[in-house]
Amino acid sequence: MEITPKKKGIENNGVDSKLKFKINTKGENPDKIIRKVMLMGYNGANNTGSETRLISIIEDVRKVLGPDVQITIPTLNEENLRRYIKEDSNLNIAPIPSIFFFAIRTLVKEQDLVLLVEGSCYMDTWTSALLWAFLWTTKCANSFNIPCIAYAVDAGDLSVFNKFLVKREAIKTDLIITRTSYAADKLLKMGVTAPIKHTADSAFTFQTEPEDYNTIKKNWNIETSSETTDDIVGIAVIDFNLWPVVIRPWGRKENLYKWPYYFSRSPKRILASKDLAYKWAAEADRIIETHRKNIAFICMEELDEPLAKNIVNNMRHPKNARIFSSSEFNASQMTEILRNVDFLVTSRYHAAVLSLEARIPQIAVGHDPRLKGLYKDLELDEDYLIDYISERNSINIWNHLSNSIDELIKNPRKNYDKINKGFVEHLAKSKKNRVILKEFLEKKGWDVES
Structure with missing residues (x-):
């Protein structure tokens, strides 16, 4: 069912069938009204960051284009997406296959506007498959003369071949809005000549549900020791050794993400994952014993659960730990969990973003440019960011982390001013995303909400 702004003299829910045919097949829209928008991203992955982004961007789109705009959301996992997105007459969930090229081209052809909404876009x-999906979407939109905007996205490290593809295809994007200045600089250095603006991640405007306040305390079903306080240290983990997902015609079932995509696994990587679990377990036990805190392992994506479980299994004090996962809690609940810890150690970008509103003291253990870019903009990169990739072979990395945690737990207000300033600035920048979207469309002569 297609809903568009009503016009006198036009039937069929306000859609002129001839005009519809012309829009969908030729990429032309003579009356300059955007009726259909596609949001292309990492949708349906039980990933809290992607959920908060998608919900916030849907709100932005409706604020700019009106409540009757028809939104299409492609997904590889329809069931998961339906956990937090409700389909209705103005919102369509569109399942696509793992080999996505034809399906994406067909969907793009039907749109008036395409937004790339995945944070880890470039x-x-x-x-690489995820990157190719976004570049292919851009290419298709360009071929149909449909405007395409990368909406508050990031740019990171790329192989030589993928740098070539990004430079060749991203130039066809009508506008790229990056969520950090670091990402904008990276694209410019790659030779991307499309218009680029930098703001902040869309998740900064995400609103939680009132009933989800203090979710962490309501679900804290552990036997706390008399030696510990009620304080909670959140640790948002990620198994760095699973990535990247690679394309193979076959492989071990336990390594399958979704055919033909398999996690990168080898004897060396498996040992590295076990060592990572052991090191995190030792640090969690040390925090419990030294600072009398409890530990909340926060799985921002369902894929983080195996590592979190391995960590708890290796702990001396497992009764003082609890796993909170996006497979169990929705985006609003996960956000409230993040905002109700007393201290955060994160390897997940959106754990850092979503906790900032509560001014939670935090330290990052990053493995890619996303946290680096955020912490650089927050002016926290020199003192509170540990680069796991460059330091992983050093025995000092865990000593570095322990010392930083001790220092910040003893003086939690040490980075408060930077976090407070950073949140205020990033929230304001995030609100500019919809302003930039509206200004872009108006400049191109499109009809938008006043």
Whole structure:
């Protein structure tokens, strides 16, 4: 069903069938009204960051184009997406296959506007296939003369081949809005000549549900020791050794993400994952024993659960730990969990972003440019960012982390001013995303909400 702004003299829910045919097949829209928008991203992955971004961007689109705009959301996992997105007459969930090229081209052809909404847009950290999906979407939109905007996205490290593809295809994007200045600089250095603006991540405007306040305390079903306080240290973990996902015709079932995509696994990587779990377990036990805190392992994506479980299994004090996962809690609940810890150690970008509103003291252990870019903009990169990739072979990395945690737990207000300033600035920048979207469309002569 298609809903468009109503016009006198036009039937069929306000859609002129001839005009519809012309829009969908030729990429032309003579009356300059955007009726259909596609949001292309990492949708349906039980990933809290992607959920908060998508919900916030849907709100932005409706604020700019009106409540009747028809939104299409492609996904590889329809069931997961339906957990937090409700389909209705103005919102369509569109399942696509793992080999996505034809399906994406067909969907793009039907749109009036395409937004690339995945934060990790121009990077191959997770998998080249994801990057190719976004570049292919851009290419298709360009071929149909449909405006395409990368909406508050990031740029990261790329292989030589993928740098070539980004430079060749991203130039066809009508506008690229990056969520950090670091990402904008990276694209410019790659030779991307499309118009680029930098703001902040869309998740900064995400609103939680009132009933989800203090979710962490309501679900803290552990036997706390008399030796510990009620304080909670959140640790948002990620198994760096699973990535990137690679394309293979076959592989071990336990390594399958979704055919033909498999996690990168080898004896060396498996040992590295076990060592990572052991090191995190030792640090969690040290925090419990030294600072009398409890530990919340926060799985921002369902894929983080195996590592979190391995960590708890290796702990001396597992009763003082609890796992909170996006497979169990929705985006609003996960956000409230993040905002109700007393201290955060994060390897997840959106754990850092979503906790900032509560001014939670935090330290990052990053493995790609996303946290680096955020912490650089927050002016926290020199003192509170540990680069796991460059330091992982050094025995000092865990000593570095322990010392930083001790210092910040003893003086939690040490980075408060930077976090407070950073949140205020990033929230204001995030609100500019919809302003920039509206200004861009108006400049191109499109009809938008006043």
